[in-house]
Amino acid sequence: MSQESGHYYVPAPSSYPIIGSTAILFMGSGAALTMNKMELGYGLLAIGFAILIYMLFGWFGTVARESEAGKYGEQVDLSFRWGMSWFIFTEVMFFCAFFGALWYMRNLSIPWLAEESTVLGNSFWAAYNGIWPTSGPGTHAEFTSMGAWGLPAFNTFLLLTSGVTVTYAHWALKKNDRAGLKKWLLATVFLGALFIACQAYEYVHAYNDLNLKLTTGAYGSTFFMLTGFHGFHVTIGTIMLTVIYFRCAAGHFTPEHHFGFEGVAWYWHFVDVVWLGLFIFVYLM
Secondary structure (H helix, E strand, C coil): CCCCCCCCCCCCCCCHHHHHHHHHHHHHHHHHHHHCCCCHHHHHHHHHHHHHHHHHHHHHHHHHHHHHCCCCCHHHHHHHHHHHHHHHHHHHHHHHHHHHHHHHHHHHHHHHHHHHHHHHCCCCCCCCCCCCCCCCCCCCCCCCCCCCCCHHHHHHHHHHHHHHHHHHHHHHHHCCCHHHHHHHHHHHHHHHHHHHHHHHHHHHHHHHHCCCCCCCHHHHHHHHHHHHHHHHHHHHHHHHHHHHHHHHHCCCCCCCCCHHHHHHHHHHHHHHHHHHHHHHHHHHC
């Protein structure tokens, strides 16, 4: 069935959803046992991840083959676009919740606790001035906050540059310039991997030199939660870009039909925008 056909392609029954559910069962059980320091948990986690990887390769491989066979028409393409749009919207709301928690802490709860400290004296905790960054009242962890300039600014440069390179790759694809497509896409993958390496080094520096940890109260927990979840999304995005690169090298996608590439590019631009928010509200302010 051609892509120009007005029919909506309905795939054959698949075992991959139940395989994915089995992977989640193993991973959830393994995580619970691991948190309770039971050695069996590590084995269950490994099995769960192995099943998940098998499911991802199999399911997405099936979708790629169906797409290249011309089975997806305009209606399926529109469904993919709506699906990816809603997925990115949920991710935006996810980070908005964390940004909202950070705003609430800095502008409402910490000033209120500082005011109560003045009123109650040492009844609950020692005098607390409520100046950000802080580990919170009742804690005495000495730490140094992460500065904006230096590695965080360099990471910002990396992600902004990667947004440009993935756009150039998209333009090359629309022009059917396969060499330019692979060159710019490979540059994007490299920049994403370099960002992840720099983020890992920043965490080591924070732990060893700044005494900045997840346990460092309010500032430490919000810093690592926001930057950690963003780093996880960058890692996923880099893996997706790598898969797209190999698909391009295999001759997949045409100037007219390439939503697999576009969807990943949308996701990568979303990661860029979130990092700008992080840089401003976590590092600068």
